[in-house]
Amino acid sequence: MRPAARSFVLGELVDLLGGELEGDANLRITQVAPLESAGPEDISYFAAEAYRRDLDATHAGAVVLHPSNARPGLNCICTPNPLLYFVRLMALFHPEPEVAAGVHPMAWVHPQASVATSAEVGAFASVEQGARIDSRARIGSGCRIGHHAEIGEDSALHANVIVYPHCIVGKRAVLNAGCVIGSDGFGGVLDRGRWVKMPHLGRVVLGDDVEVGANTTIDRGAMGDTILGNGVKLDNLIQIAHNVRIGDNTSVAACAGIAGSARIGANCVIGGSADISGHLHLADGVQISPSTMVGRSIEVPGRYTGIFPWSEHRTWLRIAAALRRLGDPGVADRKRPRRERSRESAQHVQEERDDDGHQ
């Protein structure tokens, strides 16, 4: 782990962040660390029973924990939400580096683009005509800011982020490397068997405090815009299709896909690899489990799931065979020997073979 930017005594930490100190206010802390590996100058936290054994054995100089877990002989900062406290404490020890204001000599800024003097533009980044980069924004190396796009103040774009023309990124955004904001949506109309591409005239509009993961893609609207509310958090490799709307503070885990014109409410949690069909609506506060495919609107908050339970491969062969029989309309078939039907089903669900020996 990288060295901390500065050190604190425990007394300073509670002065800055609150909490109840039980222990030595003058103990100097130089780093944050997990319970397991923390040493006498490190501070750690305890927030889940699964780590009780690590707490008992820790050599940490101090631990952030719930008051009910404080113990004599251990320097404790007591607080009702230890993880939230610790996240803030991490930011004290490891503040974001200062913005290095200015345009790199090997960047390209169009003469009719506007870059705030406090903003940073990295090597080989390009900022096209009419684009606007607000105060203290960081445009990482190799980023592409299309014409008339806007990047809000204090936003950080990591390397090789692409913002298409006319798209808008709000304040304090964090866009991880390689994400794409505003690509053409996937829309075509068949004309005698051939696809005619639908022009995409809308934009992507991101609210404030939005986070986008590495290599995630967000398509622009066909007509109208694709809109993400304030505080929306997207993980890596997510697909957001054209004209989707996502409400404030909704979080989406990696590899999920949201199809065209879906409207996702606020404060939803979408699990990794979940898929949401197009043209539907999820109410505020809906939670979708990972790897679940949702094909219809959900108007009642709560948790929804659809995962095929995994098992040993042989067991699965039997389950798959039984499942296929459930779809079997004929009675006659049921009279065939069980083994025969089972084998057939198994063949039907044959999985990816590896390449060994194939040409």
Add this chain to the structure above:
Amino acid sequence: MRPAARSFVLGELVDLLGGELEGDANLRITQVAPLESAGPEDISYFAAEAYRRDLDATHAGAVVLHPSNARPGLNCICTPNPLLYFVRLMALFHPEPEVAAGVHPMAWVHPQASVATSAEVGAFASVEQGARIDSRARIGSGCRIGHHAEIGEDSALHANVIVYPHCIVGKRAVLNAGCVIGSDGFGGVLDRGRWVKMPHLGRVVLGDDVEVGANTTIDRGAMGDTILGNGVKLDNLIQIAHNVRIGDNTSVAACAGIAGSARIGANCVIGGSADISGHLHLADGVQISPSTMVGRSIEVPGRYTGIFPWSEHRTWLRIAAALRRLGDPGVADRKRPRRERSRESAQHVQEERDDDGHQ
């Protein structure tokens, strides 16, 4: 939405695109818009019953629709396929910008590469030895055109697209930002527990009128090529493995994966997040539903599906438990209390936990 490049009176539109005008031929239209938000200078369309209410309430200056939906008092352009008509009309109001012929002063073109004088090469793009960029092609900023790669005429590569050496892109392609054409395939052979990498000597060859979505990846062939036919349309974040072949006008939605050496027919439709195993064949006209895993060849056109139905989480726990019992070979087990077996199955299918409290 961005302003239209020009305006038309209704009479001009039917002169250009056909259709039957019922209404004021001299009405000037300045923009395209959805029924819901269209105003008196906008034109919209009606093509699905779900939007009947929007049609009834619209303030649009004119609407493109099927003759059976025309109504007095509304300026209508009647046509058998309103959506197709409207897509063409969108392109009239919003034509593609002209190619800005020439090489950006901060691009890199190898002296032995060939770039047509009518082509455009953006800032920080690189074009390597022996590569060929044909007439009116656009190479976006930050694109990488490998040695001996070829880009056909009128193709548009958005920012940061990567075309590996020797790969071929046909005419009128649209490659969205960050897509990768020609990466090494995933092939190795085990040698005493360690993987020996298979060299990849083939190419990717894209036909004409191919569209590739943002951050989609297409691997080159091991021996022989990976080949996509004319008019193939790929959405974002799709994986096409080595030596795959895809027939003309097949369309693949986002997040789908097609494994090595699969041969997909023409005019197929592959849904989002669907997975196609390697070394199999799909006939022309096969449709695969979203989130479906296909593990064997399909020789009969039609629609195929395999989606676990989602439900409230508690209901799913019961379904998953019942499903696991289907795979249970022993009778004895059936005599255990139902509640016990149910709980066990539920644990077995425990889902992704969030990070709260974990170290």
Add this chain to the structure above:
Amino acid sequence: MRPAARSFVLGELVDLLGGELEGDANLRITQVAPLESAGPEDISYFAAEAYRRDLDATHAGAVVLHPSNARPGLNCICTPNPLLYFVRLMALFHPEPEVAAGVHPMAWVHPQASVATSAEVGAFASVEQGARIDSRARIGSGCRIGHHAEIGEDSALHANVIVYPHCIVGKRAVLNAGCVIGSDGFGGVLDRGRWVKMPHLGRVVLGDDVEVGANTTIDRGAMGDTILGNGVKLDNLIQIAHNVRIGDNTSVAACAGIAGSARIGANCVIGGSADISGHLHLADGVQISPSTMVGRSIEVPGRYTGIFPWSEHRTWLRIAAALRRLGDPGVADRKRPRRERSRESAQHVQEERDDDGHQ
């Protein structure tokens, strides 16, 4: 296929690679090829019964095969593992091109970065302060090497690869285009309904001989590191979350996702589009089938599967309806007409509709 770098007579090949030659030691071979298309100057291989017919009909000058498949009248190189032999032979005919040592005039290397004189840095690549590029490493055009990152000797980074600050890439790595090493993990804590971002202070550490596919993403650790062992092979579009650990020689196919803090053993094989939940453990030698979601630790080597079997769409509608009934706790409901319940279930699992006619 690109021309071979050089040619060999069969006698030279067995001298270099071993194996038993049955046939003409002086026959000159100029290229490798599949059985089907090989001509009299080409060498091919036979390693799977599925290609028996191609073997019988081949015009190849010579074939690498198992001794049991040798036949009179065909020039054969006999070896116990023909595919492994052939992969080595491919590398003889098509060796990796020499590293073109030096920094491209349009690259950017920070004065306090260290680049070995035998290393290559491509056009528009950037190497930041304190970064280290070891002997014979290739940094492709448009790559971003963050400050204090390290790239081991003989590693090859294709175009537009991003390595975040402080991350470490071992020796002989192959990183395909657009992959991201070291992006922020997805971690936040809710504070009155809003997400507070967790700082990510750890690194990504890749062992030696690691391969990463195009547009794959690997997140840095929150505290502690994300660690991939020696010989790990990752395909395209894979997500590896923060603090994951993967053991030596494990292979992961395209579109798979591994959630935070999962510990994957050595010599595992993870199929395409499989998902592994966070905070669990897979033992050495576990094999996960494609499209399978694993939600709990697996301590016994073997193969595990959970795939919904696909079928004709109508059949699937029946299966889905039956499955939903399995989760039905009430008896009363069972008395409702079968058709009614079936229809309801089918609606419930409605799939992605295409965009035709939707606004």
